[in-house]
Amino acid sequence: MSDETTLQQPTEYQAESPALEAWRMFRRNIPALVGVALLTVIVLATLYGTFIYSGDPFEIVWAPHEPPGMTPEFPLGTDYLGRDIIAGMLTGGGPTLAVGAVAAAITMVIGIAMGALAGYYGGWVDNLLMRVTEFFQVLPALLFAMVLVTLLSPSLFTIAFAIGVVSWPQTARLTRAEFLKIKNLEYVTAARAIGARDKRIIWTVILPNALPPLIVSATLTIGVAILFEAGLSFLGLGDPNVMSWGLMIGANREYILDAWWPVTFPGLAIFFTVFAVSLIGDGLNDAFNPKLRER
Amino acid sequence: MTASFLIRRIGYGLLLMLGVVVLNFLLIRLAPGDPAVVIAGEMGGATEEMLESIREEYGLNKPLVVQLGIYVGNVLTGNLGDSFFFNQPVATLIAQRILPTILLVVTAQVLSIAIGVFLGVIAARKPNGVMSAFVSVFATIGYAVPVFWTGIMLIILFASVLPIFPVEGMQSVKLRDAGVFVQILDILHHLILPAFTLAIIYLAQYARLSRASMLEVLGSDYIRTAKAKGASQRSILFKHALRNAALPILTVAGLQFGNLISGALLVETVFNWPGMGRLAFDSILRRDYPTIMGVLFFASAMVVIANILTDMSYRLADPRLRGKG
Numbered sequence: 001m002s003d004e005t006t007l008q009q010p011t012e013y014q015a016e017s018p019a020l021e022a023w024r025m026f027r028r029n030i031p032a033l034v035g036v037a038l039l040t041v042i043v044l045a046t047l048y049g050t051f052i053y054s055g056d057p058f059e060i061v062w063a064p065h066e067p068p069g070m071t072p073e074f075p076l077g078t079d080y081l082g083r084d085i086i087a088g089m090l091t092g093g094g095p096t097l098a099v100g101a102v103a104a105a106i107t108m109v110i111g112i113a114m115g116a117l118a119g120y121y122g123g124w125v126d127n128l129l130m131r132v133t134e135f136f137q138v139l140p141a142l143l144f145a146m147v148l149v150t151l152l153s154p155s156l157f158t159i160a161f162a163i164g165v166v167s168w169p170q171t172a173r174l175t176r177a178e179f180l181k182i183k184n185l186e187y188v189t190a191a192r193a194i195g196a197r198d199k200r201i202i203w204t205v206i207l208p209n210a211l212p213p214l215i216v217s218a219t220l221t222i223g224v225a226i227l228f229e230a231g232l233s234f235l236g237l238g239d240p241n242v243m244s245w246g247l248m249i250g251a252n253r254e255y256i257l258d259a260w261w262p263v264t265f266p267g268l269a270i271f272f273t274v275f276a277v278s279l280i281g282d283g284l285n286d287a288f289n290p291k292l293r294e295r
Numbered sequence: 296m297t298a299s300f301l302i303r304r305i306g307y308g309l310l311l312m313l314g315v316v317v318l319n320f321l322l323i324r325l326a327p328g329d330p331a332v333v334i335a336g337e338m339g340g341a342t343e344e345m346l347e348s349i350r351e352e353y354g355l356n357k358p359l360v361v362q363l364g365i366y367v368g369n370v371l372t373g374n375l376g377d378s379f380f381f382n383q384p385v386a387t388l389i390a391q392r393i394l395p396t397i398l399l400v401v402t403a404q405v406l407s408i409a410i411g412v413f414l415g416v417i418a419a420r421k422p423n424g425v426m427s428a429f430v431s432v433f434a435t436i437g438y439a440v441p442v443f444w445t446g447i448m449l450i451i452l453f454a455s456v457l458p459i460f461p462v463e464g465m466q467s468v469k470l471r472d473a474g475v476f477v478q479i480l481d482i483l484h485h486l487i488l489p490a491f492t493l494a495i496i497y498l499a500q501y502a503r504l505s506r507a508s509m510l511e512v513l514g515s516d517y518i519r520t521a522k523a524k525g526a527s528q529r530s531i532l533f534k535h536a537l538r539n540a541a542l543p544i545l546t547v548a549g550l551q552f553g554n555l556i557s558g559a560l561l562v563e564t565v566f567n568w569p570g571m572g573r574l575a576f577d578s579i580l581r582r583d584y585p586t587i588m589g590v591l592f593f594a595s596a597m598v599v600i601a602n603i604l605t606d607m608s609y610r611l612a613d614p615r616l617r618g619k620g
Contacts, residue, residue: 135314137550138602140594142557143575147587150579151326223439230441231561235576249444253565260451267444274439282435 022212025287032283038276042269046093055087057243065259079248079262080255088248089269095244096233096270099160100226106164107225108218111171112207118172119179120202130176133169141166142231149237156239163228167221174217178210212288219281223274230270245270304606308599313367315595319588320366324359326584331355333584335379345379352376375592376585380578385589388574393593395465396570400552400559400597402486403493408548410494411501412541416532418502419509430502437499442558446492446565453488461485463567489566493558497551504547508540515539542613549605553598 016024026032055061060082061074068077068085076085118129148162182188183206191205232238233246234253245266252262326333331346334353350356353376354365369376375385418430450462461467461484470481512518513536521535560572567573571590578586610616 135311137553138311138315138595138598139318139591140553140556140560140598142560143591143594146560146575146579147322147591150582150587151322227439227441231443234441234443234561235564236580246441249441249447253447256447256451257454263444263447267441267447270441270444271436271439274441275435278435278438 018212022284022287026283029283029286031279032286035276035279035283038272039280042093042273042276043097045090046097049090050087053086053090055084055090057083057088057091059083059087065255065262067259068261068265076265077259077261079252080259085248085262085265088243089245089265092243092245092248092266093269093273095156095239095242096226096229096246097273099156099163099229100222102157102160103163103167103225103228104218104222106160107167107171107221108214110164111168112175112214114168115172115175115177116179116202116207119176120183120198120206126176129172133172136166137169139166142228145228145232146235146237149232154232154237154239156242159229159232159238160225163225163232167224167228171214171217171221174213175210178213179206182206182209216281216285216288219277219284223277223281226270226274226277300610301607304603308603311599312592312596315592316367316370317363319591320363323584323588333582334376370592375589378578378583378586380581380583381586385585388586389571389589389593392569392571392574395568396556396559396563396572397597398482398486399489399493399563399568399570400555402490403497403559404548404552404555406490407494407497408501408544411498412505412537412544414498414502415505416509416537418506419513419536420528420532422510427506430499430506434499434503437496440496442492442496443561443565445495446489446562449488449492450565460488462488465569489562489568492565493555493562496558497555500547500551501544505540505544508543509536512536512540538612542609545605545609545612549602549609552601552605556594556597 061084062071062078062082064078064080064082066074066078066082068075070077074084074086076089079085079088114129114133118126118133145162145166148165149159152158152162179202188201188205191201196205229238229244230246230249233244234250236247236250238244238247248266249263252259256263323330323333329346330353331349334349335345353369354362357365373386375389377384378388381388414426414430414433418424418426421427453460454462465482465485466478467481467485470477473481509532518531518536521531526535556572559570560575562568563570563572564576571594575587575590575594577583578590
């Protein structure tokens with residue numbers, strides 16, 4: 001028995017993978033964990049909240065402008081039409097979060113594709129793509145998104161699409177900078193030497209190594225996209241058949257001096273969602289950035 | 296700063312604006328339905344005569360390339376079309392509203408840079424101090440608050456709890472006939488809340504950015520030299536360090552201008568500020584496309600001009616760049 005133990009191979013030293021190392025750092029970052037917890041609660045509430053507390057956010061259920069805490073059935077009160085605010089809060093988060101996530105995905109796909117091609121090929125490709133990027137940066141994003149949504153008629157997808165179309169330039173610039181930095185490193189030359197094609201080098205050699213800053217940027221993009229969606233819905237450019245936090249604020253805007261609660265609670269919900277996302281983004285940034293670790 | 300740089304920069308700006316004109320043209324064609332009906336506004340009120348005159352003006356029965364030529368030519372001669380909803384030329388509508396927007400945006404920009412940089416510099420003095428923590432927390436909060444909601448909360452606060460600032464519009468009706476000086480004061484009084492609302496988000500970002508930028512600069516050799524020769528702390532912070540830390544702040548300020556205009560759109564809507572954002576909102580609700588396109592054109596032009604100014608001030612601030620084309 002004892003012989004076998006001595007024969008066992010000594011545990012080999014293994015370098016920790018960067019992802020694992022980042023996770024270890026992230027786990028120790030208390031604000032980031034608060035962000036994760038907060039976001040989890042918000043997502044669960046929007047996904048399953050209606051199972052516990054059901055109610056149609058569009059239905060008029062009580063007298064208008066019932067203050068919060070006065071009627072036990074409607075703890076957060078009612079809006080200017082007498083619609084239940086909690087019902088709106090629980091159903092209104094779904095579209096906001098969904099649009100935020102889809103818009104961020106569209107932003108990342110366009111931005112990474114443009115930035116990767118520009119950074120990798122350089123020359124006239126870079127020139128052309130960067131001029132296109134600069135052109136999009138000249139257009140005021142919210143205004144351009146409003147125009148697109150109006151032209152395409154508002155729905156959750158067209159809103160996400162419009163937000164994606166106006167927000168990608170920053171991602172493209174970041175991706176390009178990363179590609180410029182990485183494309184001349186030895187392992188890329190090595191990959192080329194063994195005969196890897198451009199497509200393979202771009203997507204499987206360089207991109208994975210450019211991911212850390214892009215993941216951070218994607219997180220922050222979700223936050224910006226959520227604020228965008230809220231702004232569009234607030235202006236009445238959201239899908240009119242879907243309740244959302246921005247729409248709740250926009251609809252009650254005329255009556256803010258009579259009732260503060262219908263606009264305050266949805267606003268807090270937007271704030272806490274984006275706040276959670278940005279705490280996570282900051283945490284990821286610290287975790288991926290070895291230089292910051294000593295501080 | 297060389298003249299050739301300036302000429303090239305302005306030429307490129309004009310090219311970008313031409314791009315915006317072409318984009319506007321394409322967007323109208325992208326809208327479902329007859330472009331003439333789209334231009335007349337989908338209010339259903341356009342008579343066949345009106346549609347015919349629109350087709351004539353925009354050359355809508357000619358080939359697409361010719362239409363584009365006519366459209367570009369019109370914009371170049373200052374004709375942005377007519378708004379059928381407001382029953383006025385679009386150029387007139389915008390001319391009436393562009394100054395309030397510039398006033399709001401520039402004030403917010405100045406406020407956010409001045410206060411933000413000041414907070415950032417103070418925080419950089421002690422990287423682990425209370426002020427640093429405050430700046431980080433404030434920056435995260437500033438990033439996460441929807442700007443229109445901040446505006447609404449400030450209106451509730453200042454309309455009912457602390458009524459010292461007007462919460463709506465740009466001028467008091469009763470002061471319309473007062474002297475110029477009183478009117479200017481009145482406008483500034485109205486400007487405080489909207490400008491501050493818009494400034495808050497960016498203020499937080501500038502504070503965080505200038506703190507980071509200052510910390511980097513404060514570690515360099517020439518700062519040690521300045522300390523060694525006995526310069527006062529204030530002089531080191533604001534003279535020696537800030538000059539060099541200012542470059543990244545300037546870059547971001549230029550890039551933020553477009554976002555500032557987007558923010559102004561929401562803030563103007565919340566505070567009923569009579570600017571282009573409010574006009575954009577009204578015209579989008581009415582699907583008044585000529586006006587929407589006009590606003591998009593002028594808003595983009597403002598961004599282009601701001602970018603050129605940023606490039607120029609960048610060169611003024613950094614002597615190392617001056618010789619280069």
